[in-house]
Amino acid sequence: MKLGEIARKLNCTLQGPADLEISGVSGIEEASETELTFVSNPQYLPKLKTTRAAAVILSKGDKAPIPALISDNPYLTFAQAVELFYSPPTPIPGIHPTASLALSACVGENASIGANVAIGAGVRLGKNALLYPNVTIYPHAQIGDDFIAHSNSVVREYCQIGNRVILQNGAVIGSDGFGFAPRSDGSFYKIVQSGIVVIEDDVEIGANTCIDRASIGETRIAAGTKLDNLVQIGHGCRIGRHTIIAAQTGVAGSTQVGNQVVLAGQVGIAGHLKIGDRVIVTAQSGVGHSIEDGKKVSGSPEMDSTVWKKNYLLMQQFPELVRTLKQVKKDLDELKQKLESA
């Protein structure tokens, strides 16, 4: 594809020859002589001197030693450029003969329902649904348009899913929450998880991630939020809008997470807390208290990230500190003895 055509398709200003042939898109270090790359973080600008790339997507104002496409949002433009050069396999239209649909299930137009998909009674699926083989939709789930469910993902009974939601492989929406009432003999009585999961528009759920249904009421993932793989969301949680939850993070039951929050990988958050908007929790942190809007926390138990960093650096001095204290004690004792014997 010609660089000029790419510029036109992606609404970029072209700096350089329109007829430069581009074969694909790649990272700045991996790009070959016919590939397009991008710089969205100015700290990588120096790499433009050594890249082999044929052209680069840049912000307005950045100087390009090679042909460039100027964009307001180079990373977004890069994302769109990837699509120009990639063709995913075409979904097979229609319902595969091995799929099992309940008579009362209702599937919208233009669906692609793969082999061995099972859809229960009373299910409503919007238009353009793309269900890969071995997906299961339990009875009475209500699902919007443009739903993509990868193989082995599951939507449980009564759950509600908005438009343009994507479930990666093995994602579980609406498994039973972990709720048991102890009996006097030490055994546990299962609390029926009568609530549901609500997933709003434009949410993506990672592979083998589990979102538990509420005991009563609902567990909710608000619009635009993205969950990575192997994440656990406990029953009765509410995760806000445009929030990012990285892999292997767990949020215990009844916790509310705000909008535009970032939970990095392997974070744990205790139950019944309130995590404010725009909070950032760094990787492997353990959050045991509610957190105000806009804070950044680290550590387990968590503390302000700046404090945590300072403490961490002080910790490095710990062996030195022990030595100093021993010396001070020794000096003092000697001094006292000297004074007494004087």
Place this chain on the structure above:
Amino acid sequence: MKLGEIARKLNCTLQGPADLEISGVSGIEEASETELTFVSNPQYLPKLKTTRAAAVILSKGDKAPIPALISDNPYLTFAQAVELFYSPPTPIPGIHPTASLALSACVGENASIGANVAIGAGVRLGKNALLYPNVTIYPHAQIGDDFIAHSNSVVREYCQIGNRVILQNGAVIGSDGFGFAPRSDGSFYKIVQSGIVVIEDDVEIGANTCIDRASIGETRIAAGTKLDNLVQIGHGCRIGRHTIIAAQTGVAGSTQVGNQVVLAGQVGIAGHLKIGDRVIVTAQSGVGHSIEDGKKVSGSPEMDSTVWKKNYLLMQQFPELVRTLKQVKKDLDELKQKLESA
């Protein structure tokens, strides 16, 4: 449903009007004017002054400003009350035409076997089995009565499962243990995992949780134990009775966990250890040593929870401590110099 009828069904003493109409059950803060709520922890009793709930489930002796159901175990009564107001979808009786059963498989009476379920040779399934679509039971698994297996759960070859066991979606019972013998060239030789998993009565296994089969012998989950989602149990472990394991916890191979233990979320336990009865391990702890009965531990590596808490509070003083030490050293040096020059 009338409050009097609920009292009768749940064996509670009624305090208030028997004909009060109740529409459902809810938490004390969320309950509407027609809902029943509960207080099992006395610290929430003050909330009874502000709740909108129509009535409350309480312990004998607690004072109720609103109509009440008096119970020996309010949380258990709440759990039972939820059931009065919730109807899960009715399982479809019989074997779905797309299910594949080996000729030598034996399924008990009153089964509901969903679409695309696969049951291998020599499998024995007790009565009232409820298998959702896309469940796989490998050859020669032996399973008791009242088994519930949610979609995409798997029971591997030869494993043994008791009565009233529940597998949430994607649970894996009997995957190969992680065992490899290093060869002199640095490569690994797979050790055939010839053992099984035994799951006793009344166990529930969470979504996408994995329980590895033993290399030799068995991995065992004893009666009444409940595992949350995304838990890992290594080969050859023995988990005791009425134990609770929260989400994303991992127990490495050959470790024995006692009865009535609580492992909170994201805990890790090393292999070949013995964790006593009634031990509590707090969230994100890493246990590297065996633990005696009744202990509560925290941290990674773990220590007594009281010590851990004290250390954690001392840590907060760490920057102050460094400043104090520097000042003391300075003072001492000045004092010495003064004395010398005197």
Place this chain on the structure above:
Amino acid sequence: MKLGEIARKLNCTLQGPADLEISGVSGIEEASETELTFVSNPQYLPKLKTTRAAAVILSKGDKAPIPALISDNPYLTFAQAVELFYSPPTPIPGIHPTASLALSACVGENASIGANVAIGAGVRLGKNALLYPNVTIYPHAQIGDDFIAHSNSVVREYCQIGNRVILQNGAVIGSDGFGFAPRSDGSFYKIVQSGIVVIEDDVEIGANTCIDRASIGETRIAAGTKLDNLVQIGHGCRIGRHTIIAAQTGVAGSTQVGNQVVLAGQVGIAGHLKIGDRVIVTAQSGVGHSIEDGKKVSGSPEMDSTVWKKNYLLMQQFPELVRTLKQVKKDLDELKQKLESA
């Protein structure tokens, strides 16, 4: 089986009666009077005095108070001995009638394709493929010989898999990487994950483990590497040869892990790092920096394991240290006062 026959089959030197009847293989503490056990770690040699085992697999030079098989690699010999006494269920040859194969899919000779398996267009499967029920192979995946895929495992579009690869239940090869470009309104634009996963020969992937496809290019797991259950490998990672990754570990995107590395359980590794060959990361560590060949690290954030251990021991003295400092400060203040008033 006679001990002499076992010696012959496993190429061991026999010390003791060739006609001793052996009923199975077991651990040194569990072995019964008719079982064969092994000692590969010399620290367990004293247990030979109390074991009930009939015979033992030992290294040359170790002294055996009971009949013995002498081997260059007792642990490997043990692994092979297990196979002599275990018969896994025989795979059913052929393609199950409920399996769905695209017309353009190509399956090699001697395959066993289970119930409800779905194989997409353009897939190539080598010989001796063993696919358990409910496996899904997306279009255009290329897979070598002797492939074993357990129920609910998935291989996504275009991914490439070598020979003798094993996928445990629910393993996901090629789920979308976690990549989103932020838009000015705070919402996220999904970056098409156009790359693939390449899995080389002799790799085993644990149950419910997820390996994300690359955004561009590939995610690669090199030959002979073994991943345990519930592991997360981010997009664009490269994991080297003969590397061991224990359960619940996560490696963030674009990180390179070397050859013969050991990542213990619940480790987290940040993105864009380079972990050298033969590195060992102990359990629950959090790695935030690249690591040189041969290092052993612990802690979160990670440090040299020896330093970490020393720090950990010093930490135990922390309360004592605080007391000492307070005493020193008090002594010093008294001394100063005494001198001033003198």
